[in-house]
Amino acid sequence: xxxxxxxxxxxxxxxxxxxxxxxxxxxxxxxxxxxxxxxxxxxxxxxxxxxxxxxxxxxxxxxxxxxxxxxxxxxxxxxxxxxxxxxxxxxxxxxxxxxxxxxxxxxxxxxxxxxxxxxxxxxxxxxxxxxxxxxxxxxxxxxxxxxxxxxxxxxxxxxxxxxxxxxxxxxxxxxxxxxxxxxxxxxxxxxxxxxxxxxxxxxxxxxxxxxxxxxxxxxxxxxxxxxxxxxxxx
Amino acid sequence: xxxxxxxxxxxxxxxxxxxxxxxxxxxxxxxxxxxxxxxxxxxxxxxxxxxxxxxxxxxxxxxxxxxxxxxxxxxxxxxxxxxxxxxxxxxxxxxxxxxxxxxxxxxxxxxxxxxxxxxxxxxxxxxxxxxxxxxxxxxxxxxxxxxxxxxxxxxxxxxxxxxxxxxxxxxxxxxxxxxxxxxxxxxxxxxxxxxxxxxxxxxxxxxxxxxxxxxxxxxxxxxxxxxxxxxxxxxxxxxxxxxxxxxxxxxxxxxxxxxxxxxxxxxxxxxxxxxxxxxxxxxxxxxxx
Numbered sequence: 300x301x302x303x304x305x306x307x308x309x310x311x312x313x314x315x316x317x318x319x320x321x322x323x324x325x326x327x328x329x330x331x332x333x334x335x336x337x338x339x340x341x342x343x344x345x346x347x348x349x350x351x352x353x354x355x356x357x358x359x360x361x362x363x364x365x366x367x368x369x370x371x372x373x374x375x376x377x378x379x380x381x382x383x384x385x386x387x388x389x390x391x392x393x394x395x396x397x398x399x400x401x402x403x404x405x406x407x408x409x410x411x412x413x414x415x416x417x418x419x420x421x422x423x424x425x426x427x428x429x430x431x432x433x434x435x436x437x438x439x440x441x442x443x444x445x446x447x448x449x450x451x452x453x454x455x456x457x458x459x460x461x462x463x464x465x466x467x468x469x470x471x472x473x474x475x476x477x478x479x480x481x482x483x484x485x486x487x488x489x490x491x492x493x494x495x496x497x498x499x500x501x502x503x504x505x506x507x508x509x510x511x512x513x514x515x516x517x518x519x520x521x522x523x524x525x526x527x528x529x530x531x532x533x
Numbered sequence: 534x535x536x537x538x539x540x541x542x543x544x545x546x547x548x549x550x551x552x553x554x555x556x557x558x559x560x561x562x563x564x565x566x567x568x569x570x571x572x573x574x575x576x577x578x579x580x581x582x583x584x585x586x587x588x589x590x591x592x593x594x595x596x597x598x599x600x601x602x603x604x605x606x607x608x609x610x611x612x613x614x615x616x617x618x619x620x621x622x623x624x625x626x627x628x629x630x631x632x633x634x635x636x637x638x639x640x641x642x643x644x645x646x647x648x649x650x651x652x653x654x655x656x657x658x659x660x661x662x663x664x665x666x667x668x669x670x671x672x673x674x675x676x677x678x679x680x681x682x683x684x685x686x687x688x689x690x691x692x693x694x695x696x697x698x699x700x701x702x703x704x705x706x707x708x709x710x711x712x713x714x715x716x717x718x719x720x721x722x723x724x725x726x727x728x729x730x731x732x733x734x735x736x737x738x739x740x741x742x743x744x745x746x747x748x749x750x751x752x753x754x755x756x757x758x759x760x761x762x763x764x765x766x767x768x769x770x771x772x773x774x775x776x777x778x779x780x781x782x783x784x785x786x787x788x789x790x791x792x793x794x795x796x797x798x799x800x801x802x803x804x805x806x807x808x809x810x811x812x813x814x815x816x817x818x819x820x821x822x
Contacts, residue, residue: 377715383717389713
């Protein structure tokens with residue numbers, strides 16, 4: 300593996316009184332795409348939220364670029380160069396498409412320019428004056444991804460970017476993620492769409508009941524296909 | 534009914550409306566950003582008037598400097614209260630914030646009565662704004678015209694900043710989804726403190742404007758804040774433009790009621806509030822939350 304940018308060890312997390320993560324271990328190296336796969340309720344989204352610091356109670360260790368962030372505030376974590384594309388996309392209804400795009404502060408040099416982003420997602424240029432939530436689901440997803448490409452964040456957390464999207468749109472999201480990988484960015488992707496995950500990722504972390512139960516590298520996917528399908532219950 | 538009387542009351546209505554607008558705007562910003570229904574806004578208005586009076590009496594600081602310094606002092610007081618006490622009641626339950634700020638209103642008023650006495654203090658109209666213009670059908674006192682003009686200017690500037698600048702974009706985003714806005718690297722708690730300071734500074738600014746018109750007294754904000762709340766309910770809590778437009782129009786409605794049905798002038802705004810609540814519970818320009 301390349302130099303690790305995200306290192307999670309024995310991560311525990313709670314939602315109120317329920318204990319949802321029971322010791323997650325996971326590492327993502329620089330320039331890699333890693334996925335977290337697993338059934339609904341396995342703790343995938345919670346893991347991303349824990350990395351982002353938007354869960355109340357976390358224990359264990361989350362190191363980002365070597366810095367311990369288990370106690371850090373969410374805004375501090377973002378400033379370490381982590382870009383978050385949340386589940387449900389998190390588009391702001393009170394902001395236009397252009398304002399949604401410009402909202403996240405630049406956290407590091409080397410982010411994409413608005414022109415580059417419009418070249419990657421031409422729809423966003425055409426709709427730039429519409430209210431953010433008037434976009435189609437696919438366009439909202441593009442906007443949610445585009446939003447963190449501008450900021451120079453080098454670690455992207457993507458939570459189910461293909462959920463509920465038509466195949467043609469999924470294809471476009473995939474080429475966008477591939478373009479992002481070309482730029483050397485590191486991606487941790489939560490995905491239920493196994494085909495999508497398999498085509499993109501270097502490594503898959505399989506989660507069950509709040510734990511990582513298996514790690515499958517790209518080279519092992521073919522021989523472990525049965526195993527993978529069993530994990531996902533497909 | 535003379536034209537004189539009507540235009541006179543129109544001006545009175547606009548002046549009251551200007552004070553309502555500055556207070557309501559502050560309330561809307563604070564509610565939008567912090568979810569706090571800030572009853573203490575009346576105390577910050579009174580504190581603004583007192584600070585300008587104190588600056589003049591104790592340090593010989595004139596009206597124009599007080600117009601900047603007194604709201605700043607009010608903002609500092611607000612920020613200190615927000616950082617030590619008010620932040621503890623953030624959350625989905627608006628009732629605790631309402632009760633807390635009601636308590637703060639009473640304590641701040643009590644402190645001012647204790648220190649300065651309940652007597653009203655006169656504040657002179659600044660020299661440049663004495664006298665007026667006689668337009669044959671109406672006499673326009675300069676100070677009143679100034680009050681209306683500067684209030685509208687401050688309200689429009691605030692609206693512009695919130696709707697059209699990057700600071701405003703971040704404020705609106707933090708208002709809609711504070712958790713995600715933080716996850717983008719914005720220090721939302723600091724933004725909330727700033728918003729509270731700015732919101733109460735608007736009340737303090739209104740207090741300075743009011744000092745030469747009315748007299749400065751510890752209870753001057755208590756009556757006003759009740760009316761301002763009714764106005765904010767009519768306009769829609771959290772709607773910036775709604776707060777300003779409703780304030781000015783209800784100020785004028787109140788002024789005209791004084792001409793046509795003087796007995797009703799103290800309750801006309803509340804009657805309108807009840808009617809609006811029956812027809813459109815979110816307020817005329819508000820969104821359902």
